Amino acid sequence: MTQAPTPTADTVRRLVRSLLETGTEGTGGPDVRPVREGHGHTWWVGTRHVLRLAPDREASVRRRRELRLRDLVRPHVPVAVPASVAHGDWAPGLAYTLDALVPGGTAERHDVSAVGEADLAGLLTGLRAVPVRQAESTGVPRSAPRSLEALRRMAVHAAERLAAADEFDAARLHQLTPPGAAQLAAQPGTAVLTHHGLTGEHVVASTDGRVRGILHWTEAVVGDPAEDIAGLAVSVGSPAAVRAATLAGYGARPCLRGLWLARCDAVLHLTDHLEGRAPGDAGLLRTRLRRAWEPILLERVTDFKDDEPEL
Template identity: 60%
Template sequence: MTQATKPTADTVQHVINSLLRHATGDPTGPGIRPVAAGNGCSAWWVGNHHVLRLAPDREAALRQRRELRLRDLVRPHLPVAVPAGVAHGEWAPGLTYTLDIKVPVETEQQHNVSTAGEDDLAAVLIGLRRVSVRQAEGLGVPRVAPRSLKALLQAAEWAVERLGANDEFDPAWLQQRTGPAAVRLADRPGATVLVHRALTGEHVAVGADGRVRGILGWGNAAIGDPCEDISALAAAVGAPVAVRAATLAGYSLGSCLRGLWLARCDTVIRLAEALDRADAGRLALLRVSLRHAWEAILLERLA
């Protein structure tokens, strides 16, 4: 990967001022403030209604160009908002930017998904399945091979021991909830579809009423295993919500269990790695994701 270039506030203000001069002749831009970066892009709020994202390297610029086209392809299939761009270009040679309209929801505050919100998530999963794989590939969306759940479970065994030694996780949970039949059922990738691959709390915009208002962050989308999106939702909004939404979307029990166990393995592995690196900045978020992914679903409560 090429070395990343870090845009400064002056750089961002220059881009915004240039856009305004071109559009209105007004050289004075609105206020800007940084937000958390997403998909490798530095992101800045522009006033109250727009967000500017700047690609820091050429690989990120390639993804950003593809993302603009992919959002247009996806938008007709989803019942929730997909970010719309109002301007795009280069902020440095070979490095792109996009100015998007902010999805009208309090994305900086996390809200629980309501029953109606579960219907929204189900419709999102259905919409992704309806997007033409051929058209997505024509835009340059890559294919990603399904992961081995068996290999992931082996890695998770080390991780839960590491977490158990630090009083972060009870290792018995892994043994109690991974029966051989469940693993065999879950170790079957779903049919290949367009997968968002980053349905995190940062990218699933939930309103105060619990409805899903928008899906952000399309830069890492791929053609692959739909259970990856079920997995991401389990870590973002909780295992019961994710499994109910996937069931409403028509996914089988095997697909739901696979997505659930991908999430559970990922969350323990990531938290153990963060502990080893003493990455205090990520620990709080990773603990929340782990707690969400390990919530018991109805099938487990009945058992």
């Protein structure tokens, strides 16, 4: 396999100069810089664009699929979905997309207000309204629901190691028992289009707490809606995530399932990082753990009727 070239500032500058009209980013050519140090495949271009370069052919498939999916999703959701200004290949077989910047910060930096929670409810409602067949026709794959019981068992062991490092109270995971995990299994026939990556860095928020846009649609799948509720729990906190999901019409079961997916994931991710198995920002992972474990009143619900309606 031919190794992909490493993008440089000169590579990026030559590419965007050929794409943008003269004068749109200044007569001296566009100012380009990596979005984050060590992430050389995503670049700021001036003050109005973002260039995303696929590092390999698999990522290129996802980039091209994302273009089709964003066009499908956009009419259904009340928040901005990035629009492509140009797209093509930046190297043989490797895709790029130059997107208009969605203004705002991230939910990692800005708290989401009650009105912002309504924006998130509109997002979840809109995703559920996208016809599954149309989503699959763009190339979005199906994903089977995860086993909450298997995740719980892994998280219990990880929590003990976090407790030994004085990072977490392992007894908190005892709230989720094996029978409880069984009750919160995904229900048949509930698969919807899910973003599947609603971390705070992909949720664009403004200083007034509104949610302005959702980025990074490359990991979208047709699957368990609780995964998006889980993503919001680590992004904006469990209470806000559950309130948004409830406003979107989801009942107690998917809300609690999403809550516990988030809590188990947050324990596992911090453990993996502290034990050297995964990269990341320890401070951010601790913040996500704290957000996921914020208490909610819905946790008092323990029984579900077999005929409980699921949307």
